[in-house]
Amino acid sequence: MTLTEKDSQYLWHPYTQHKTSQTPIAISRGEGALLWDENNKEYIDAIASWWVNPFGHSNKFIADAIYKQLTTLEHVLFGGFTHEPAIKVAEKLIEILPKNQQKIFFSDNGSTAVEVAIKVALQYFFNKNEKRTTIIAFENAFHGDTFAAMAASGISFYTQAFQGMFIDVVRIPVPVKGQEEESFEALKNVIKTHNCAGFIFEPLVQGAAGMVMYEADALAKLIQICKENKVLTIADEVMTGFGKTGKTFAMDYVSEDPDMICLSKALTGGTIPMAITTFTQEVFDAFYDDDINKALFHGHTFTANPTGCAAALASIDLLQTDEMQANIERINKSHLEFQQKIENHSKVITARTLGVIFAVEIKSDAEESYYGSMRTKLYNFFIDKGVILRPVGNIAYILPPYIMTDEQLQKVYKTIEEAIEMV
Numbered sequence: 001m002t003l004t005e006k007d008s009q010y011l012w013h014p015y016t017q018h019k020t021s022q023t024p025i026a027i028s029r030g031e032g033a034l035l036w037d038e039n040n041k042e043y044i045d046a047i048a049s050w051w052v053n054p055f056g057h058s059n060k061f062i063a064d065a066i067y068k069q070l071t072t073l074e075h076v077l078f079g080g081f082t083h084e085p086a087i088k089v090a091e092k093l094i095e096i097l098p099k100n101q102q103k104i105f106f107s108d109n110g111s112t113a114v115e116v117a118i119k120v121a122l123q124y125f126f127n128k129n130e131k132r133t134t135i136i137a138f139e140n141a142f143h144g145d146t147f148a149a150m151a152a153s154g155i156s157f158y159t160q161a162f163q164g165m166f167i168d169v170v171r172i173p174v175p176v177k178g179q180e181e182e183s184f185e186a187l188k189n190v191i192k193t194h195n196c197a198g199f200i201f202e203p204l205v206q207g208a209a210g211m212v213m214y215e216a217d218a219l220a221k222l223i224q225i226c227k228e229n230k231v232l233t234i235a236d237e238v239m240t241g242f243g244k245t246g247k248t249f250a251m252d253y254v255s256e257d258p259d260m261i262c263l264s265k266a267l268t269g270g271t272i273p274m275a276i277t278t279f280t281q282e283v284f285d286a287f288y289d290d291d292i293n294k295a296l297f298h299g300h301t302f303t304a305n306p307t308g309c310a311a312a313l314a315s316i317d318l319l320q321t322d323e324m325q326a327n328i329e330r331i332n333k334s335h336l337e338f339q340q341k342i343e344n345h346s347k348v349i350t351a352r353t354l355g356v357i358f359a360v361e362i363k364s365d366a367e368e369s370y371y372g373s374m375r376t377k378l379y380n381f382f383i384d385k386g387v388i389l390r391p392v393g394n395i396a397y398i399l400p401p402y403i404m405t406d407e408q409l410q411k412v413y414k415t416i417e418e419a420i421e422m423v
């Protein structure tokens with residue numbers, strides 16, 4: 001049996017209707033921006049394997065750091081114990097995060113990072129004996145697949161089986177160009193009519209919605225409104241963190257700092273699942289008390305796994321090299337040129353770029369759904385050409401590893417141009 005045949009016998013894949021979907025491609029190795037399948041077909045990984053891998057597959061620098069940690073201290077429980085790798089990650093993050101972030105809480109993935117932030121927002125007010133139970137979120141947000149993260153997410157077909165079982169979430173429009181005032185007014189109105197604990201948002205770019213972008217000033221204004229009303233703000237930087245937007249964090253563009261930040265995806269350079277939620281001292285202090293009941297009773301078995309921490313430290317080191325920063329700039333310039341080239345194409349609705357993120361909306365006759373027919377046609381075309389891109393409906397986006405070469409980038413652009421002609 002091939003790997004693919006064995007897979008269909010035993011495995012259940014994410015976001016997959018096994019009856020109607022194609023069989024998965026078995027990948028046997030990766031190097032840099034490239035992957036090879038079991039038949040040795042080569043693919044360019046133009047979405048960094050779901051946005052986790054900025055420094056390339058099988059990165060030797062991170063692998064060495066992991067090996068060294070594995071043979072020193074692979075894991076120790078974090079309840080009642082601590083270790084140098086966790087402390088170093090915390091020190092490093094506090095140095096590079098927005099200045100008001102002072103406390104670091106570890107978990108395992110983006111959803112748990114969000115889950116922790118939402119629980120903290122709710123318990124913060126519980127600890128202060130204030131009844132505030134509503135969470136504000138953007139329309140079409142994506143914050144993950146655990147329950148609170150799902151509740152805060154707006155992509156309805158993901159969550160329709162669970163409607164009515166969620167925490168209280170009220171959605172406001174995203175302040176995309178021309179819709180800013182509507183968004184501000186909606187936020188003010190929600191705050192007036194509900195007991196709001198927190199506002200969670202993907203700063204500047206809504207990834208899963210199809211790389212929907214909005215301005216830093218609009219976000220600053222929304223955060224200001226929250227601050228005036230003592231609503232805690234949560235920046236979900238799970239996708240945007242670690243250089244994707246051209247700065248280390250998307251919040252580096254925004255003049256107002258959030259109360260909490262969620263990190264995962266590129267945190268360990270795409271090697272080991274790990275996540276972090278960060279907090280201001282003020283948030284932490286609402287849990288700091290002689291009363292044990294005011295503590296945050298949340299944890300995961302592999303919290304602050306030393307091996308993951310070593311991978312994170314190596315990744316942040318790589319991100320901070322001049323070479324990697326130059327790569328990010330190079331890709332951004334290249335994207336802007338490609339954007340100029342195709343944005344006036346008759347089949348293109350709009351194209352947009354921020355940092356290494358590029359997205360193009362393609363004209364479609366039918367109302368295009370997330371997994372609609374154009375999406376399938378595009379996806380299959382890209383795979384056939386050896387380029388891994390996962391369009392969202394009629395939106396094709398690129399989020400490449402920063403080490404992708406110009407030649408590989410040009411191939412990705414060319415494939416997208418061909419796809420636009422084809423559909």
Ligand SMILES: *Cc1c(COP(=O)(O)O)cnc(C)c1O
Pocket residue numbers: 109110111112114142143144145202207208236237238239240264265
């Ligand atoms: C991917 C993502 C998550 C969820 O992360 P998982 O590791 O898949 O649980 C949460 N928020 C944002 C913005 C994401 O892009």
